[in-house]
Amino acid sequence: MELLKQRILKEGKVIGQDILKVDSFLNHQIDIDLCNEMGREFKELFQDQNISKIVTIEASGIGIACITAQYFNVPVVFAKKTESRNLDQDTYESEVFSFTKSKSYKIRISKRYLQSEDRILIVDDFLANGKAIIGLKDLIDQAQATLVGVGIVIEKGFQDGGQILRDMGINIKSLAIIQSMKEGKIKIL
């Protein structure tokens, strides 16, 4: 998606080896017009999939998921990372290892909000090692729902998540794939 690539090249900042900061438009400040363009693009990519629900994970996936859901006319369900008195006891649960934080965390979705007849599109802001998506897929599998696709805003193509998920047969579409970020220089496929 050209508009997104230009924004990444213009505003993205590389920190260390593997952190790409795009918080001016994606995961701290959110450019809603750009989100709408991304939502339209996801709709075009997955329009034939008869999607009934969009699933994401808190927190930074929620904005893009909600804007995208307008184009599919479906609800959003976001997996929770934290224990909460508001959450049902009866949940699907999975464990996700975070390389950034060097620890595992649990993700949960209430059993009420995933049905076996659901055809689900996962939407998330980043794909790196793929662990969060595998965790979400696990929740969807537990519900015997169908994961029909994964829409990613930015895929770090130099990490192995994309390959692993595609090898699992998951239909992933990324709006921008970062080829490398060596010496602070961002290259996009």
Add this chain to the structure above:
Amino acid sequence: MELLKQRILKEGKVIGQDILKVDSFLNHQIDIDLCNEMGREFKELFQDQNISKIVTIEASGIGIACITAQYFNVPVVFAKKTESRNLDQDTYESEVFSFTKSKSYKIRISKRYLQSEDRILIVDDFLANGKAIIGLKDLIDQAQATLVGVGIVIEKGFQDGGQILRDMGINIKSLAIIQSMKEGKIKIL
């Protein structure tokens, strides 16, 4: 807002004395059509305020903030609750006490995303004791920006946050105000 009140009465569940679960449409599963109605309502309530930015707090405020931002044609900035390698070092920071979790947590917004000329609308899903809103106002004050209003989806009118904030002179509009939840029965003003 009648549509919202009907949904709360139909689907809301009271847990204990003070928890109102509305996770079928607001803070776990999100009904995007209802969110759009709420966004339109916030636009009508704050349309004369020349708003330049919508501020919210992760995680469950993000969806309604993003949908609402479309009606104002402005970006969203969400305060972060967790330390993150993605976040600037140079942040406005405040502390919020959570009664639910009986502990304080820090909220942060990068100094890049709040300017002194900003006219800010805070949007959040719930107002109970008002601590989160006071924390957000503190960040906005540190930036010498102007808080022009607060749009709340559900205010717990039987807790004191609404009164405290209105006594501070803050222009709060709540789409639904819960009068009481005694013995599991929800009464809406």
